[in-house]
Amino acid sequence: MSRAPGSAARPEKATQAPGRDSRLDNAKFLLIALVVFGHAIEPLRDYAPTQVIYYWFYMFHMPAFILISGYLSRNFDASSSRVEKAVLTLAVPYLIFWAIHQGIYAAEDGMPDSLSVLTPTWSLWFLVALFLWRLSVPVWKRLRWPVTIAVIISVFAATADLTTTMALGRVLSFLPFFVLGLSLRKEHFELLDRTWARVGAVAVFAVTFAFALFIANEEVSREWLFWRESLSDRDIDPILPSMAIRLTFMAIALAMSFAFLALTPKKKTWFTKLGAYTLYVYLGHGAFFLILKASPFYEYFEGTGPVGLAVTTSIAVAVTLLLCTPWVRKALKWAVEPQPQWLLRSDEPAPKAAMSGSNPAEEASTAERPEAAQGSAAAGPAPDGSPAGPSSGGGEGPRPGAS
Structure with missing residues (x-):
């Protein structure tokens, strides 16, 4: 989500790095704005239009963010430098904000019964998921049918009694979108510029909005949209029709994600x-x-x-823009982009590298490509995301693993 620590461009200048994809940066910002908006309006879902809007964009905003995160993680090769980067940009911020969240809970309700860092608080599940997904990238690159295998894992894992530990429910449920992102190439996104793709995108959003009206009025469980709990926890057969419903929501999320990307500006904008x-x-x-x-x-x-x-929407917009300002980023950098190098041991120089005539400067210059720099910003929101994250994902209440 944020710019990778140690990148050449200073965050305060907010200039786009060479090779960055404007469409993806635009999409990440819009998706993270939806994450904030969802968390802002969630307590006011007793108002019918709010409920419909909430259901509508929860059908796709995190799957879209995760798909982008997967695409921007294609260069992850499990090398020591990339693993180190994942630890510093995902694991360490997770621990810092987990402690902040627990402090807020304690101030509100007193000390909780458990203080396990393996149980993500509220929206922090995405950092855990992205960390695990990234470590698995080399495995997916070796498989012949990665997306098919990821879908099978997602569907059958939903029948297991998964706990909130390490956000395993969401890690496995959202896995197909991340793996699909790994499998995409630039030419796939270029197809979204066709007129038929944009017309189809409008149709997809119209149909899914009507579907959101239906499931909101029928008060369909939001768990189908959060992708968190096991299918065995619901008043429905966990095999059939639950699997069919899961696959249906997966197809809807995929269609809406591509529709969203088709309608996202591909040129540079103010955001x-x-x-x-x-x-x-x-x-x-x-x-x-x-x-x-x-x-x-x-x-x-x-x-x-x-x-x-109207009030909560205004707050969501204000908070989103405020957190992007240079002075707020500077104030939060210690937590969002920490540099605890003391956590990592320094490796001794490898004599073989010197003898082989390898060029350390050349290796350093190729270690981080533009896509990798953009990936650290995507991913989260989340929701490397965005946040775009990703979004954050669910939002039924500020408790561990709730969103």
């Missing part, structure tokens, strides 16, 4: 450069809304209908 800072938004907004939900704010707007929706 293109902000797509490099989605990790700041993803991590920063979580702490903000945990505090806001612990306050009387939402009680005041409960039952106000369009007024509450």
Whole structure:
């Protein structure tokens, strides 16, 4: 999500690195804005239009963010430099914000019964998932039918009694979107520029909005959209028709993800450069809304209908833009982009490298390609994402593993 630590361009300048894809940066920013918006309006879903909107974009915003994260993770080769980068940009920020979230919980309700760092708090599940997905990239690159295998794992894993430990439910459920992203190439995204693709994208969004109206009115369980709990936990046969429903929502998410990308501007816009800072938004907004939900704010707007929706939407936009500003990024850099080099041991120089005539400067210059730099910003929101993350993913309440 955020710019990779140690990149040549300084974050404060917010310039787009050579080779970055404007469409993907635009998409990451828009998706992370949806993540923030979803968490902002979640407590006010008693208003019917809010409920419909919530269901509609939860059908695709995290799958789309994860798909982009997978595409931008293609260069991950499990080398020591890339593993080190994953630890510094994903694992360490996770531990810092996990401690911040637990502090907010403790201030609100007292000390919890368990303080296991293996149980992600609220939106932090995405960092855990992305860390595990990235470590598995070399495996997926070796398989002949990676997407098919990932779908099978996702569907059958949903029948197991998965706990919140390491966010395994979501790690396995969202896996096909990440693996699909790994399998995509630039020419696949170029197909989205065709007129038929954009017309089809509008049709997809129209049909899925009507579907969102239906499932919102029928009060279909949001767990189908969160991709978190086991199918065995629901009042429905976990094999059939549950698997068919899971595959249906997977197909809807995929269609909406590509429809979203088809309608996303491919040229630079005023928010293109902000797509490099989605990790700041993803991590920063979580702490903000945990505090806001612990306050009387939402009680005041409960039952106000369009007024509450308008106010929370305005807050979501303001928070998203504020967390992208240079001075806020500078204030949060210690937590979002920490550099605890003391955690890592320094390797001794390898004599064989010197004898073989390898050029360390050349190796260093090729270690990080533009796609890898953009990947660290995507991924999360989340939701390397964005956040775009990704989004964050669910939002039924500020508790461990809730979103």
